[in-house]
Amino acid sequence: MVRRRALLGLFLLSLAAAACGQASAPQVVVYTSEDQVFSEPILKNFEKSSGIAVRAVYDTEETKSTGVALRIVAERDHPQADVFWGNEPLRAVMLKREGLLQPYESPGSRDIPKRYRDPEGYWTGFAARARVIVYNTQQVKPGNAPSSVRDLADPRWKGRAGLANPLFGTTTTQIAALFTLWGDQTTKTFLSAMKRNDVKLVTSNGEARDLVVAGNLAWAFADSDDANVALEQKKPVAVVYPDQAGLGTLVMPNVVALVRGAPHPDTAKKLVDYLLSPRVEARLAAGPAAQMPLHPGVPVPPTVKPVSAIKDMPVRFAELGPTIDQILPYLKDWAGAQ
Amino acid sequence: MSAPRATWRPTPWLTGGLAIALAAGALPLVPLAVSAARDVPALAVELASPRAAVLLLHTILLAGLVALISGVIGTGLGVLIGKTDLPLRMPLAGVLTFPLFLPPYVLALGWFSVLGSDGLLAAALGPGAAFRFFFGLGGAVLVLTTAYTPIAAHLVRIALRSIDPTLEEAARLSFRWPRVVWRIDLPLVRPAVGLAILLAFILVVGELGVPAYVRYPVFSTEVFTQFAAFLNIRAAVAMSLPLALLVLAGLGVERYLLRDRVRFSSAARAITTATIPLGTWRAPAGALAWAYAGITVILPLVGLVVRAGGGATYAAALAGAGASLIRTVWMAAAAATTMVILGLLVGYLVERHRRSRHDALDTLLLLLFAAPGTVLGVGLILFWNRPGLAWVYGSALIIVVGWIGHFTPLAARVAGIGLGSLAPGVEEAARLAGVRWERVLFRVLVPLCRPALAGAWFLAFVFCLRDLDLAVTIYPPGAETLPVRVYTLMANSSEAVTAALSLVMVGLTAVVLVGAWIGLAALRAGSRAWG
Numbered sequence: 001m002v003r004r005r006a007l008l009g010l011f012l013l014s015l016a017a018a019a020c021g022q023a024s025a026p027q028v029v030v031y032t033s034e035d036q037v038f039s040e041p042i043l044k045n046f047e048k049s050s051g052i053a054v055r056a057v058y059d060t061e062e063t064k065s066t067g068v069a070l071r072i073v074a075e076r077d078h079p080q081a082d083v084f085w086g087n088e089p090l091r092a093v094m095l096k097r098e099g100l101l102q103p104y105e106s107p108g109s110r111d112i113p114k115r116y117r118d119p120e121g122y123w124t125g126f127a128a129r130a131r132v133i134v135y136n137t138q139q140v141k142p143g144n145a146p147s148s149v150r151d152l153a154d155p156r157w158k159g160r161a162g163l164a165n166p167l168f169g170t171t172t173t174q175i176a177a178l179f180t181l182w183g184d185q186t187t188k189t190f191l192s193a194m195k196r197n198d199v200k201l202v203t204s205n206g207e208a209r210d211l212v213v214a215g216n217l218a219w220a221f222a223d224s225d226d227a228n229v230a231l232e233q234k235k236p237v238a239v240v241y242p243d244q245a246g247l248g249t250l251v252m253p254n255v256v257a258l259v260r261g262a263p264h265p266d267t268a269k270k271l272v273d274y275l276l277s278p279r280v281e282a283r284l285a286a287g288p289a290a291q292m293p294l295h296p297g298v299p300v301p302p303t304v305k306p307v308s309a310i311k312d313m314p315v316r317f318a319e320l321g322p323t324i325d326q327i328l329p330y331l332k333d334w335a336g337a338q
Numbered sequence: 339m340s341a342p343r344a345t346w347r348p349t350p351w352l353t354g355g356l357a358i359a360l361a362a363g364a365l366p367l368v369p370l371a372v373s374a375a376r377d378v379p380a381l382a383v384e385l386a387s388p389r390a391a392v393l394l395l396h397t398i399l400l401a402g403l404v405a406l407i408s409g410v411i412g413t414g415l416g417v418l419i420g421k422t423d424l425p426l427r428m429p430l431a432g433v434l435t436f437p438l439f440l441p442p443y444v445l446a447l448g449w450f451s452v453l454g455s456d457g458l459l460a461a462a463l464g465p466g467a468a469f470r471f472f473f474g475l476g477g478a479v480l481v482l483t484t485a486y487t488p489i490a491a492h493l494v495r496i497a498l499r500s501i502d503p504t505l506e507e508a509a510r511l512s513f514r515w516p517r518v519v520w521r522i523d524l525p526l527v528r529p530a531v532g533l534a535i536l537l538a539f540i541l542v543v544g545e546l547g548v549p550a551y552v553r554y555p556v557f558s559t560e561v562f563t564q565f566a567a568f569l570n571i572r573a574a575v576a577m578s579l580p581l582a583l584l585v586l587a588g589l590g591v592e593r594y595l596l597r598d599r600v601r602f603s604s605a606a607r608a609i610t611t612a613t614i615p616l617g618t619w620r621a622p623a624g625a626l627a628w629a630y631a632g633i634t635v636i637l638p639l640v641g642l643v644v645r646a647g648g649g650a651t652y653a654a655a656l657a658g659a660g661a662s663l664i665r666t667v668w669m670a671a672a673a674a675t676t677m678v679i680l681g682l683l684v685g686y687l688v689e690r691h692r693r694s695r696h697d698a699l700d701t702l703l704l705l706l707f708a709a710p711g712t713v714l715g716v717g718l719i720l721f722w723n724r725p726g727l728a729w730v731y732g733s734a735l736i737i738v739v740g741w742i743g744h745f746t747p748l749a750a751r752v753a754g755i756g757l758g759s760l761a762p763g764v765e766e767a768a769r770l771a772g773v774r775w776e777r778v779l780f781r782v783l784v785p786l787c788r789p790a791l792a793g794a795w796f797l798a799f800v801f802c803l804r805d806l807d808l809a810v811t812i813y814p815p816g817a818e819t820l821p822v823r824v825y826t827l828m829a830n831s832s833e834a835v836t837a838a839l840s841l842v843m844v845g846l847t848a849v850v851l852v853g854a855w856i857g858l859a860a861l862r863a864g865s866r867a868w869g
Binding site: 030168 | 559816826
């Protein structure tokens, strides 16, 4: 009987402990789609330097979960998140359109070039990545390496090139950018040619890189941080910044935004200010993500090019919202027919 | 003659248990389903498209193959482990359990380390051949069969332990063991086999990570796309409808196959079960069973060990994982304990009800289990995220509630297998003697169903421990579970750390389960010592 009561007590205690998750100290809640290996050290550092407890929700599309943006949508009536830290601008554009963000112009945003900021201050970019070509150096000689997004449709690479599913992540941004720059008809013709060229659609940029590393694909598009991980591990790969003689390489910043109705607005602003500081960009640049600083004067890691040295694709992220509405159903059919 | 009503009142207990289970699972889903129903007509064209038909066919093919293969192999292994003198059968049962500890996506990573271009078997099989097999239906069937065969093996093993040995002893007077197994044991464990096949079918129907990884398109991708690409909750729920219909079809097939099932009964729990001597077949059967374990479990694990490399990667993988581990273990234990209690009550309600009500209730419960974790998660957010309920939604309790809503049907089904094996006469006798129902429950039913209840707790605990879809949708900020941490850390971690994270998850789950087993054994020993 004593044992049964002890077990019952332990069980009830564990349920009570489950309900005691709320901290009373100053805190901020951040939802981030930036990979945890990169974002967690930054948030821990903020916690240490500010004394504000950071409660984070991490997510990743690498392993097919639905993402923190969906959670912000689902929580719209009673927001739990203070800050949204996205790993690319498109989800922030969609959240702004849903009315789920609030404007905040952080002092740290002043040095960020205007094209990486929302014109109404709903989100601000920092620490960028580029959409790069990763190729296997055992299969492709540098002189023959692909150098343009158009190579995805080149019969020379039939069945040997890869791309992450364009419905998700940074590939969506890349294709949406092509739609805005090339126009509807040209982009659709290009996508049809890609399909005929048997471009392999994979689940994520990380998988695309891994398939190139393993030699299952000759080359693929990935983000510069994905590529840098392989370079740091001395894998047989090299990187090309595509279309430097033409359209330009797509450079995508991380974005940070205040969630509308944030429960902790003051601490949220402090976190936004911190994330937009040059020292965070320096840390993200020096770390394995090797992200490209947007603040002037922040050291750039040797494995990536500075933004100023890249011919950047002239796309305005804030204007991608309407494009996305139009192209997502088309992309769904296109990707589904692969 | 009937007992005084005051002493036999199961209804409040049973309806209370059912109400809690439904409140945790169905309540959040109903408003979501009602609002999504409005989107179904708009999506009808899409649902009737040739592409949707192909995706549904792929889903049916994959789920059907995995369910059948895992059911057949699992039943064979369950009989060998639970009924025979196979060498090292308990270690074998332990080894075969490992795939259950891991989300199937991680198993796919393990298999890729074996069959990939630079994998362990690439040289032997030829990198091209292994790659072509792995990326497609073959790889999806391989990974998911590996993942779900342990369910069949364990359910059959548990069901075999519930068989009254006097039935076998009577049959042995006239027949040899193979005939006894074929004519007595297998018919008696058909509900367990049917449940295992149904569970595998349901789990594969909702599976997204593995088919996506091996590039075999299935219908669950449509649901995911609505959520993640369109951020359209209603459309995603509406797109889940064909999956729910598939589950209902699977359930219908199970009911049809079990329509004339033998209801076996025992008046007392077997202290020992009869063991089949394999004789000259002992060595070959052992070799075959261990070869299966070696190929499907040990080989992918070895692949991960090779990929993980030295101790430093394990240190990196373990750094900061302690809090997640402790949190996950006690939450899963609390949820599993609650689920066994609720599962016993709900299972009793289902088993002892009239056939029509039994079927309706069983169907409703299985639909809760089959609901995609993300859909249930969004339903929980919409239901619990409101002022005054922050102590639930803002705390780890929301995960416990979600797990109870999602997995109690599983516990109820397994408990039902135990209850179904008990002779109703035991309860009738107690009822006529005027014994309170609660007393019969705790003093008679629970002890007699102990193997099934232990199995229900184990399965519920493991399903909570490996859950990703639901937990990642609702976990409170700063309180992630271990699988969520492993998954979110996998992105852009080195492949060595990724492999180490997977192995850490396997190892820690094994340690927890072995610890629980030792603890229970100690409790049992203590209980016996006190008389």
